[in-house]
Amino acid sequence: MNKYCKGCGIKLQDQNILLPGYITSLDNNICKRCFRMRNYGEYQLITKSNEEFINILKEINNTRALVLYIVDLLNLDKDINYIREYIKNKMILVLNKRDVLPLSIKDENIIKYIDSLGFEYQDIIIVDKKNYNLDLLMKKIKKHQTTKDVYVVGHTNTGKSTIINNIIKNYSNSNKEQLTISPLPSTTLNKITIKINDDLNIIDTPGLVDSGSILQIVTTNLLKRIIPKKEIKPRTYQIRKGQTLIINDLARIDYIEGDKNSFTLYISNDLKVKKMNTRNCHILDDLASKSYQVLFHEDLVINGLGWIKIVDKGHLIVYVDKNVETFTRGNFI
Numbered sequence: 001m002n003k004y005c006k007g008c009g010i011k012l013q014d015q016n017i018l019l020p021g022y023i024t025s026l027d028n029n030i031c032k033r034c035f036r037m038r039n040y041g042e043y044q045l046i047t048k049s050n051e052e053f054i055n056i057l058k059e060i061n062n063t064r065a066l067v068l069y070i071v072d073l074l075n076l077d078k079d080i081n082y083i084r085e086y087i088k089n090k091m092i093l094v095l096n097k098r099d100v101l102p103l104s105i106k107d108e109n110i111i112k113y114i115d116s117l118g119f120e121y122q123d124i125i126i127v128d129k130k131n132y133n134l135d136l137l138m139k140k141i142k143k144h145q146t147t148k149d150v151y152v153v154g155h156t157n158t159g160k161s162t163i164i165n166n167i168i169k170n171y172s173n174s175n176k177e178q179l180t181i182s183p184l185p186s187t188t189l190n191k192i193t194i195k196i197n198d199d200l201n202i203i204d205t206p207g208l209v210d211s212g213s214i215l216q217i218v219t220t221n222l223l224k225r226i227i228p229k230k231e232i233k234p235r236t237y238q239i240r241k242g243q244t245l246i247i248n249d250l251a252r253i254d255y256i257e258g259d260k261n262s263f264t265l266y267i268s269n270d271l272k273v274k275k276m277n278t279r280n281c282h283i284l285d286d287l288a289s290k291s292y293q294v295l296f297h298e299d300l301v302i303n304g305l306g307w308i309k310i311v312d313k314g315h316l317i318v319y320v321d322k323n324v325e326t327f328t329r330g331n332f333i
């Protein structure tokens, strides 16, 4: 059988129910895993190697095609430039999930920050799943397109398939088949070519797995609480040395040394935060710890969870699962 799932791109097969791509009838267009995700919200995690992702990038690099590089504004990578190691194509940098960042932040300030990271692009745009700037994105695609094919790349879960679904819904007459989307990593498993019209094919790709993300180590229930669904309401805490913040029993930040400081948390509204004295606190102290001397106006990022905007310099210790990456950067907002 040489048929591929219209939801995730996996090769379909009717031989083994335990292997990916299984279908019960040759008439099915989507695999069992996509069917269950779409109809029952039942997620089956498939672990993908990043080697496949990199091979796809190399293939794209051999074409002249325009690339949409999708970045999740809430989970800005430590280094968004990594993709340039593999592809030199013309690119539109698409900053997604605007809807969950506070509305009070101006788009131009977001772009100014991204520009300070030195990423080279043909164009840049801020979008979200509610079609914010979708018309403008289509105009920009038309302007920069070099061939019929336009590839969509980026980390897993950044919303690549969601954006393509919105383009299908709003711009395609010939094609109404929707891609599978889900809050779990590695939903899309293979390249999928979608004909939007006679002049445009959009090609969805599987995302690069971020092994340092907290989303890789939590249960599906917790994952749903960590991923913000609504506009984040930043939470500010006045902190003195000797005080500790605990984020939903997932991460702990001790303020060891420094003047009175202000920590603003940009995390899902569904996560609980506690402030307590470090001296009496034994919560999470068996987790891996990392010490940071933060400078004036820096963020502490906990990959997948969000970030803490810190106003003044000081010494912190962060406790979080050893597989979760943490780093500091200049204030994003």
Ligand SMILES: Nc1nc2c(ncn2[C@@H]2O[C@H](COP(=O)(O)OP(=O)(O)OP(=O)(O)O)[C@@H](O)[C@H]2O)c(=O)[nH]1
Pocket: 096, 097, 098, 099, 100, 127, 128, 129, 130, 155, 156, 157, 158, 159, 160, 161, 162, 163, 180, 181, 182, 183, 184, 185, 186, 187, 188, 189, 205, 206, 207, 208, 228, 229, 230
């Ligand atoms: N709040 C918000 N959520 C979004 C947005 N775009 C996508 N999502 C959510 O992010 C999750 C991942 O979306 P997908 O479209 O499956 O992401 P993907 O990049 O295709 O992921 P892979 O196929 O795993 O590489 C889903 O739960 C989406 O509903 C957005 O603009 N805002």
Ligand SMILES: [Mg+2]
Pocket: 160, 161, 162, 180, 181, 187, 188, 204, 205, 206
């Ligand atoms: Mg996808």
